[in-house]
Structure formats: C-alpha cells, structure tokens
Amino acid sequence: MALLEREDRGAVARLVLNSPKNLNALSDAMLAELKAGFAALASDRTIRVVVLAAEGRAFCAGHDLKEMTAARAAPDGGAAAFADLFTRCAEVMQAIPALPQPVIAEVHGLATAAGCQLVASCDMAVAAEDARFGVNGVNIGLFCSTPMVALSRNVPRKQAFEMLVTGDFLAADRARDLGLVNRVVPPDRLEAETMALAEQVATKLGSAVRIGKRAFYEQIEMPLAAAYAHTGAVMVENMLNRDTEEGISAFIEKRHPDWAQ
Numbered sequence: 001m002a003l004l005e006r007e008d009r010g011a012v013a014r015l016v017l018n019s020p021k022n023l024n025a026l027s028d029a030m031l032a033e034l035k036a037g038f039a040a041l042a043s044d045r046t047i048r049v050v051v052l053a054a055e056g057r058a059f060c061a062g063h064d065l066k067e068m069t070a071a072r073a074a075p076d077g078g079a080a081a082f083a084d085l086f087t088r089c090a091e092v093m094q095a096i097p098a099l100p101q102p103v104i105a106e107v108h109g110l111a112t113a114a115g116c117q118l119v120a121s122c123d124m125a126v127a128a129e130d131a132r133f134g135v136n137g138v139n140i141g142l143f144c145s146t147p148m149v150a151l152s153r154n155v156p157r158k159q160a161f162e163m164l165v166t167g168d169f170l171a172a173d174r175a176r177d178l179g180l181v182n183r184v185v186p187p188d189r190l191e192a193e194t195m196a197l198a199e200q201v202a203t204k205l206g207s208a209v210r211i212g213k214r215a216f217y218e219q220i221e222m223p224l225a226a227a228y229a230h231t232g233a234v235m236v237e238n239m240l241n242r243d244t245e246e247g248i249s250a251f252i253e254k255r256h257p258d259w260a261q
Contacts, residue, residue, distance in 0.1 A: 063114050
C-alpha cells in the first residue's frame with residue numbers, strides 16, 4: 001500500500017496520506033512522497049483541483065518524533081538532521097501555494113503541529129465537525145515556530161499566538177470562525193462535501209484559475225499600490241486569453257462557453 005495514494009476523479013486529484021499507524025506523521029518518507037506528488041501535479045494540465053485527505057483516525061499528527069529523537073545519536077546531537085528536516089518540510093509547505101491548481105484540505109480527527117501547518121498551507125479547507133486543530137509543540141517543550149508561519153497567515157495575530165503559547169486545540173467551528181477552515185460538515189459528509197467544492201472549482205476556466213491563484217499569493221505580500229499595479233497587469237494577461245474572450249462572448253450571447261480545457 002502506497003504511503004501517499006493518488007486517485008484522479010475527472011479534473012480533481014485526491015492525494016491521500018496513508019500512514020494511519022503513526023497518525024499520518026510527516027516522516028522523512030511522507031515528506032518525500034508529498035514533494036514528488038506535488039511536483040507531478042504541477043505539470044499536469046488535466047488536473048484543475050487537488051484534494052488532500054488522509055486515512056485513519058487523524059489527518060496528520062505533525063513531525064515524526066521518533067525519527068527526530070533517533071537523529072540525536074549523531075555527533076552533532078542531530079543539528080544537521082533537524083535543519084534538513086525543517087528545510088524539506090518548508091519546501092513541501094511552499095509547494096502548495098506554488099501549485100497552479102487550488103488545493104483543498106479534507107480534515108478529520110486531529111491536525112496538530114506540522115499537521116495544522118499543512119492545513120494552513122492549503123488554499124482552502126473543509127473540516128469534519130469532530131476535527132481539532134492545534135500547534136501544541138509547546139506542551140512538550142518544542143515551540144511550533146515553523147508551523148507558526150502558515151498559521152499566522154490564516155488566523156488573526158492574537159489568536160495564533162494564544163494557540164502557540166498555550167498548546168490548546170481549536171474545535172472545528174472555532175477554526176472556521178477564525179479563518180483556518182472554510183466549511184465544517186458532518187463527518188459522514190466530509191468527502192462528499194469536499195468533492196462538491198472541488199468539482200465546482202474544477203468547472204471554472206483552468207487557465208483563469210491558474211493565473212488568479214498565482215496573482216493571489218503574489219499580491220498579498222505587496223503594498224497596496226504595488227498590488228493594484230501588479231494585478232492590473234495580470235488582468236490584462238487574463239483578458240488576452242482566447243478562452244477568456246470566448247467566456248465573455250458566451251455570457252453576452254447567453255450560451256455556454258466553448259472552452260478548450
């Protein structure tokens with residue numbers, strides 16, 4: 001059984017973390033699988049949306065603490081191994097917003113530490129009512145500094161800091177209210193509701209969504225005037241797209257667009 005399973009359903013790819021025995025921890029092997037999986041999707045124009053889901057009773061419990069502890073046996077106490085781990089994990093997290101396709105996290109059970117970071121790195125998230133979210137490393141003496149990067153770009157500052165320094169968990173409804181997830185649904189509806197959102201997005205013009213996702217992350221880090229200048233140029237690029245011209249013409253003429261996608 002693969003550590004990371006991929007199933008394509010039309011224009012939607014489902015990537016499923018499949019290591020339930022360790023709560024889908026981001027082990028060295030899992031990080032490698034995610035990196036390869038995202039790299040394959042980056043050049044796959046048949047896929048317009050990605051869903052990231054998980055098997056077992058948890059979405060993801062964060063880093064594999066047993067692997068990290070074993071690294072302490074090295075002469076440097078594990079310093080090189082830890083630096084390499086956090087670098088590779090950061091690369092995986094940054095690959096998600098860099099993908100041309102929107103990525104939706106489908107979350108059940110626990111999403112803790114780097115697992116919460118994984119949810120926060122996705123473009124959208126749908127959570128089961130029983131899902132819980134935490135950056136709880138502080139409870140064992142390890143402040144979640146790298147998960148903090150994605151979390152603090154999703155959740156208001158004071159709430160993010162409270163999560164980080166208390167190690168407390170958010171219930172799904174609270175995570176939605178703070179902006180960490182988009183929707184909360186009954187557990188038995190999680191996959192269906194996530195797929196419904198993915199399929200809705202997949203009906204949109206893929207080239208327009210790719211352009212828009214790239215611009216979303218570029219402009220959000222810019223000052224206001226620079227953001228408007230940049231997105232104006234992006235809209236010109238979008239307007240010159242043949243399928244965009246067809247979409248506008250179809251709207252004016254009250255017909256369905258004949259898109260090439």
